[in-house]
Amino acid sequence: MKWVRIKAFAISYVKAFFRDKASAFWTVAWPLLILILTAYVFIPPSFGKPTTLKVGVVNKDVSSVASFNGTSFVEMLKTLEYNGTKLFNVIVYDNETSLMENLNKGKLDVGMVIPKGFGLNLTYGQALLKVYVSGESTYDLQVNRVIISEFIHGFSREVAVRKLEMMKKYILERISKNVTINTPHGIITLREMAWNFILSIVVPINASIHNVAPKAVMDRPYLLGWYALGAIGMLLLYSGFNIGATTVVEEKEKGRLYRILSTPATEVDMLIGKTIGGLIVLSLSSLIIIVAAITIVHARISWDPFRLVDWLVPLHFLLISLMCIGIGFILSLVAKTVSGASSISTILGLMLAFITGVWFPKSWLPKGLKVLADISPITWSLDVIRDIMIRRATLTEVALPTLKCIIITLMIFLLGVIAYRKAIRKYIEA
Amino acid sequence: MVGKDIKVSMIIFSGIFIMNKTEHAIDVINVWKKYGDIVALRGVSITVNEGEIVSLLGPNGAGKTTLISIIVGILRPTKGRVLIYGLDPKNPKARSMIGFCPQEPALNDNLTGRENMMFYARLYGIDGIEAKKRINELLEVVGLSDDADRLVRRYSGGMKRRLSLAITLIPNPKILVLDEPTLGMDPNIRRNIWNIIKEVRKEGKSVLLATHYMEEADELSDRVYIMHEGRIIAEGTPEQLKEIYGPPSVIEIELYRTVDKIEEELRDALGNSIIVKEKLIRAHSRAPDMDVPRVVSCIYKAGGEIKSLKVTKPTLEDVFLKLTGRRLEE
Numbered sequence: 144m145k146w147v148r149i150k151a152f153a154i155s156y157v158k159a160f161f162r163d164k165a166s167a168f169w170t171v172a173w174p175l176l177i178l179i180l181t182a183y184v185f186i187p188p189s190f191g192k193p194t195t196l197k198v199g200v201v202n203k204d205v206s207s208v209a210s211f212n213g214t215s216f217v218e219m220l221k222t223l224e225y226n227g228t229k230l231f232n233v234i235v236y237d238n239e240t241s242l243m244e245n246l247n248k249g250k251l252d253v254g255m256v257i258p259k260g261f262g263l264n265l266t267y268g269q270a271l272l273k274v275y276v277s278g279e280s281t282y283d284l285q286v287n288r289v290i291i292s293e294f295i296h297g298f299s300r301e302v303a304v305r306k307l308e309m310m311k312k313y314i315l316e317r318i319s320k321n322v323t324i325n326t327p328h329g330i331i332t333l334r335e336m337a338w339n340f341i342l343s344i345v346v347p348i349n350a351s352i353h354n355v356a357p358k359a360v361m362d363r364p365y366l367l368g369w370y371a372l373g374a375i376g377m378l379l380l381y382s383g384f385n386i387g388a389t390t391v392v393e394e395k396e397k398g399r400l401y402r403i404l405s406t407p408a409t410e411v412d413m414l415i416g417k418t419i420g421g422l423i424v425l426s427l428s429s430l431i432i433i434v435a436a437i438t439i440v441h442a443r444i445s446w447d448p449f450r451l452v453d454w455l456v457p458l459h460f461l462l463i464s465l466m467c468i469g470i471g472f473i474l475s476l477v478a479k480t481v482s483g484a485s486s487i488s489t490i491l492g493l494m495l496a497f498i499t500g501v502w503f504p505k506s507w508l509p510k511g512l513k514v515l516a517d518i519s520p521i522t523w524s525l526d527v528i529r530d531i532m533i534r535r536a537t538l539t540e541v542a543l544p545t546l547k548c549i550i551i552t553l554m555i556f557l558l559g560v561i562a563y564r565k566a567i568r569k570y571i572e573a
Numbered sequence: 574m575v576g577k578d579i580k581v582s583m584i585i586f587s588g589i590f591i592m593n594k595t596e597h598a599i600d601v602i603n604v605w606k607k608y609g610d611i612v613a614l615r616g617v618s619i620t621v622n623e624g625e626i627v628s629l630l631g632p633n634g635a636g637k638t639t640l641i642s643i644i645v646g647i648l649r650p651t652k653g654r655v656l657i658y659g660l661d662p663k664n665p666k667a668r669s670m671i672g673f674c675p676q677e678p679a680l681n682d683n684l685t686g687r688e689n690m691m692f693y694a695r696l697y698g699i700d701g702i703e704a705k706k707r708i709n710e711l712l713e714v715v716g717l718s719d720d721a722d723r724l725v726r727r728y729s730g731g732m733k734r735r736l737s738l739a740i741t742l743i744p745n746p747k748i749l750v751l752d753e754p755t756l757g758m759d760p761n762i763r764r765n766i767w768n769i770i771k772e773v774r775k776e777g778k779s780v781l782l783a784t785h786y787m788e789e790a791d792e793l794s795d796r797v798y799i800m801h802e803g804r805i806i807a808e809g810t811p812e813q814l815k816e817i818y819g820p821p822s823v824i825e826i827e828l829y830r831t832v833d834k835i836e837e838e839l840r841d842a843l844g845n846s847i848i849v850k851e852k853l854i855r856a857h858s859r860a861p862d863m864d865v866p867r868v869v870s871c872i873y874k875a876g877g878e879i880k881s882l883k884v885t886k887p888t889l890e891d892v893f894l895k896l897t898g899r900r901l902e903e
Contacts, residue, residue, distance in 0.1 A: 398675060406744075
């Protein structure tokens, strides 16, 4: 084994790899493409912001009998905002027919018909409001329904509380302060007890709801960071398989194997040289994806060189690459041609990326596939990377999984080396 | 008695002396190779001396490539052994002495000519300035200096062959093993490569050349081994082979156009070996003065028209036909 020979294999491999358009496409362009598509189609920049509903309104309450009428309600709808985003995009219609027509055509998410006396009834009694919900899909319909119902219930509750305050001011204040009553909470005034009781009718449960989900699922940049690592995992899978599977068969097919083996270079030189070349290719491609993810889709991927645990990230990338190249060597036993080896690698790599929690989160997978994801060592390593880079896991948390990954990588690569030597024998004797 | 002992000692001594003195560049000793039930080589023995060009002449499937693969250390023989200057071909020292040019150019299409050469230079342990210097010299020799930095996928077939030959010369090998180096090349490129091989021989290198082109073997070789069905069936200089195994004369005829079944007609008429290559006919003859009129008459009867006719000496192809009853290209 001589370094200059290993260097020969590694350098020529890297140069030839990036000059081959198909290899460059699958290793760099495809993962980038799928990441950009995900960022702008499935997780668009509007992700996490409130949805703006298109609301069509027919307002029949334009009288000025009450200080608040249908027109005031429409104006309020137009100005409502949440975190700087308008909640409703309001279009006013003259009649119900054209409103219904546009709802049926799917041009509107919600339709409202404000009847005559709406404002007056809201002030002095119970106001009626006709609401129609539409949607391009069942999912949209459900979302639109939840949003508009939430708004109307919230608005009703606010109106009720205001009315209650008026009632307190003009009715409850008239009850004498001296009248007391014995309750389980102690002796309180009748006025106080009446107020509490009526308030509980309007708002029986005063719940406070807070979002506490991990930042990764709340925040688009973090979510994109998750997918960027998934894209790298995907490319390591099929490119790693491909590198391993084509190592020998390519040399055989192009007629170079005999010439190489007639030189003082050994099978081991070729194995080490090509593996190093493959690792350089995979590292460069991964780096390109990370840079593109940060600069183009604005993904958040944290890596702190001063944090010891963060140095396990490159180690795990190396382990995944070695595992995939090792599996590729095993695949080379069944591949007879370069195109055959590439097809097997790409199909298997893409399939595993989608069904073992590399691209889609494990929680999305059906039960059977979840088991597959749980036993896939490639997913173990990728999970450790995600834990460190996204959830900022500590060294103690990832130490054991890392050890497991190192052991399994060594085993897979060893099997791969045995397969590689068999493949060489097979092709030489063919 | 003493005198007899001295004589014996002298014989032994001179034998050892001769063995050392005549150590062959390549020694193939009773080599057999089997692939399952298929026997590719059946007890092949050949030698190549230092500074000699030796050809292995035989049709496709004769076992030439298998024999060469064993000589360069890619394959192990099932039986027998091969020595490269007395060393096993698997020995890295032996490998460094051999420059192997396979049938296919065996280049990486996504690298430039220079990068391909650098790759192989490194495999032979040559790197840096030394490698660059050697590569530039060899590119000059094969006339590829101007195209050295172009990707090989843009090279013509002839350029690839020349580059392949240049790669063979990188380690400055003592032995060149060339497996059909001009296969499928046009006559100009073939001659170009022959000239390079002749130049190499002038430097004292040994060349083992596997070919099924008899002109190539005839033009280049000091000695020729004729291979057929995994065996060596004849050995000697081209002249010796022609003299021993070839017919006394050959009637060479060129027709204006091809004629159906002319080979069978002539064979029936002459009872001798016949080679027909489209419009060219070579008929073996012991008595050309008697055979020429019969040949002419037979061709006219078959509807052929003769463009030229001459009586020549036999070639190696005639030797092969005589020995095997088959043509080299069959």
